[in-house]
Amino acid sequence: MNNPLNTIEKNILEKIAGISELPRGAYNIRVDGKSIGSSSTDDIQIIFKTDKSGMDIRVKPGTRHDHVHIPVVLSKTGHEETVYNDFYIGEGADVTVVAGCGIHNPGASRARHDGIHTFHLEKNSRVRYIEKHYGAGEGSGERILNPVTNVFMEDGSYMEMDTVQIEGVDSTKRITEAELKDGATLVIKEKLMTSGTQFAETEFRVELNGEGASTNVVSRSVAKGKSKQVFLSRINGNAPSMGHSECDAIIMDSASVQAIPEITANHADAELIHEAAIGKIAGEQILKLMTLGLSEEEAEAKIVEGFLK
Amino acid sequence: MNNPLNTIEKNILEKIAGISELPRGAYNIRVDGKSIGSSSTDDIQIIFKTDKSGMDIRVKPGTRHDHVHIPVVLSKTGHEETVYNDFYIGEGADVTVVAGCGIHNPGASRARHDGIHTFHLEKNSRVRYIEKHYGAGEGSGERILNPVTNVFMEDGSYMEMDTVQIEGVDSTKRITEAELKDGATLVIKEKLMTSGTQFAETEFRVELNGEGASTNVVSRSVAKGKSKQVFLSRINGNAPSMGHSECDAIIMDSASVQAIPEITANHADAELIHEAAIGKIAGEQILKLMTLGLSEEEAEAKIVEGFLK
Structure with missing residues (x-):
């Protein structure tokens, strides 16, 4: 061919x-x-x-x-x-x-x-x-790019989503919604970098409807320049189930990052956890790489690369 | 007198x-x-x-x-x-x-x-x-009871809020809003227990406007019976500042708990973290106290008491 x-x-x-x-x-x-x-x-x-x-x-x-x-x-x-x-x-x-x-x-x-x-x-x-x-x-x-992903998961099914947006997308609004039955597992790994005046919004909604359903939503992002990022995640534990959500963001220059991870336990046997952290690259990390001969810019780039790997 | x-x-x-x-x-x-x-x-x-x-x-x-x-x-x-x-x-x-x-x-x-x-x-x-x-x-x-607390903090000022609602309030909607200037610090410790068909909503908004401003918002709650709790916190880092928010909830019976802690970094030198966890009392904790001679109910009560102390 x-x-x-x-x-x-x-x-x-x-x-x-x-x-x-x-x-x-x-x-x-x-x-x-x-x-x-x-x-x-x-x-x-x-x-x-x-x-x-x-x-x-x-x-x-x-x-x-x-x-x-x-x-x-x-x-x-x-x-x-x-x-x-x-x-x-x-x-x-x-x-x-x-x-x-x-x-x-x-x-x-x-x-x-x-x-x-x-x-x-x-x-x-x-x-x-x-x-x-x-x-x-x-x-x-x-x-x-505005991706919408709807996921319906029957008993015992497993899905892993790896999404990456590193470069060149001016505006994205991403919506992911999932409904999980007994023993279903959904793992989401998101990596995102924005620069210039780019805008990125990510919204997750996961309904843990079945016994033993579980989800792990992990987002890592870097916001540079004047870019804006919004991270929303909603995990609803409606059955004996487990949910974890994590959002780590590196903020640089004049960027802004907003994280709104919502967890709701509607069942006493739902265990839900979320964590989020927004901050700049630690000064000592940059200094360490600079003592190895890298310029400040090179050190930053190296750290960002490692963070999004 | x-x-x-x-x-x-x-x-x-x-x-x-x-x-x-x-x-x-x-x-x-x-x-x-x-x-x-x-x-x-x-x-x-x-x-x-x-x-x-x-x-x-x-x-x-x-x-x-x-x-x-x-x-x-x-x-x-x-x-x-x-x-x-x-x-x-x-x-x-x-x-x-x-x-x-x-x-x-x-x-x-x-x-x-x-x-x-x-x-x-x-x-x-x-x-x-x-x-x-x-x-x-x-x-x-x-x-x-619907308390509203507005806080305006000048340079270097410090405020600690200890709020407790353990018993007997059928409905509460609590709003706390604060604006912090240079070097101001706001510490919030909330303790909450609901039972029966009680409803409790807590909303925090903290604006970190000054250099070196910091806040720590910690909420611990227990939801029993058919009660409902909603925890909202918004920390906006608008300057080189630090913010931490934490929400730990124990859920029992047919209660429901929702945690929505929002963090927004509008400045590259804002460091913001939040954590939340909702779950029931760990089975091994109850068993441990039961081996010491407590009934299951007494063990639960003891753990709840310790958690809210």
């Missing part, structure tokens, strides 16, 4: 999905609103929706250690889209979903991708969801 | 202010909307407002280790009141304010006291503010 990707698209795919060629297995690559390549397998079916933009991704019960890539690239200024992807993960299946979005905006109009993802995890299924967001482009047009 | 207090009033004063007689020094004792005894001193002037219910309490600059008692008793069903007390604490003064409220509601109508307290702390002044809330009475009428 020919590689239908140009250099900019390859670079973006490398950044968000770790691929520069068409991937093996099930995939769909969406560029500027169109699929430029798609493939299903016996275990993972990709079916395009006919009533709106997006796909149904159906993973067969019992599928073992498989993966599906569905990266999105925007390379035209002025392109705005809302896409609906629904994932049906069969009983006992185990799958990794790689679903990033990269925007290369060359012009003065804004480019926006809103991805609405809904996951239905059947009993004892497992999903690892990796989502990288990245922006670039010499144009003055804004690069906007 | 004769003691103008009856037995019920004495009991309530003992509970909320640790006194069963008229106190020494500056004081005002308010029973059912009327002052039944009041005294100023050279250093602490109590002046009744003429435009509304309440007092101005003026503490002379440089006053050393003095105290003022202003307890409030409600012993009639159906009595509802809003009282405005303004405290002017002179430069360098050091004073303890004892300001509880007890409600003995013998009837079927509700009894309500809303105390609006405003503190103006001049430079380098220190206030310890003790506020105990207590309810009793065989009647079915609700006992309601």
